């Protein structure tokens with residue numbers, strides 16, 4: 001098999017890992033940001049990464065988006081090897097399964113809301129314009145913006161723009177949704193609307209979520225598992241009631257004491 005051959009995506013069984021990090025190390029110069037990191041996420045689960053600033057949480061999401069690569073270790077998504085890379089073609093196939101919403105919404109300012117959402121499904125997935133429009137309108141209803149399909153992003157509030165960005169990520173029908181501090185750039189009064197939309201998505205879809213957030217109540221509400229990071233390692237993990245209610249590790253208690 002050539003390095004460029006794409007292995008068929010395996011439909012994950014409920015017991016298989018959808019995301020798997022094995023002994024992953026990521027360094028920037030002599031700064032070791034992820035240190036022999038191992039963790040996995042099962043299909044359909046909602047997992048939240050918490051921990052102090054600089055502990056490597058965003059780096060994990062950026063690795064999954066193939067925006068950077070690790071120095072050591074292996075990363076698998078849906079049974080396909082992402083790193084060490086098996087070639088551009090396989091990376092592209094794996095990336096199609098992954099949607100990400102960033103702190104900044106990054107919408108195209110000259111396109112309508114509808115067009116922002118349909119652009120990638122038409123270009124990357126080859127959907128017809130009608131199919132893509134229909135899917136986009138369903139998603140706009142889901143994020144509470146059914147009436148704003150023809151607006152331009154600048155006519156919307158930051159919270160509304162972020163909800164469009166969520167709809168845009170979902171329009172690719174990814175198996176995994178990565179959320180990187182999606183409310184951090186919003187005015188405080190707009191945060192709740194975005195988090196409510198994400199709570200709905202967590203409750204009503206079977207999408208797998210990997211979420212970096214400083215919103216601890218939100219993490220408590222949506223998470224099946226919470227992973228506490230410190231210095232590039234998971235120092236403690238478990239269901240939210242355990243991590244927030246009865247943490248074992250001193251560093252976790254200190255961190256939660258500072259943010260709650």
Ligand SMILES: Nc1ncnc2c1ncn2[C@@H]1O[C@H](COP(=O)(O)OP(=O)(O)OP(=O)(O)O)[C@@H](O)[C@H]1O
Pocket residue numbers: 028031033051052053054055056057058059060
């Ligand atoms: N492209 C880069 N070049 C050099 N250093 C980087 C780069 N990206 C991240 N880092 C460093 O890696 C470390 C981990 O950053 P990361 O953004 O993953 O942390 P984080 O846990 O998400 O923090 P925060 O909660 O503040 O967002 C930091 O020390 C950061 O300065």
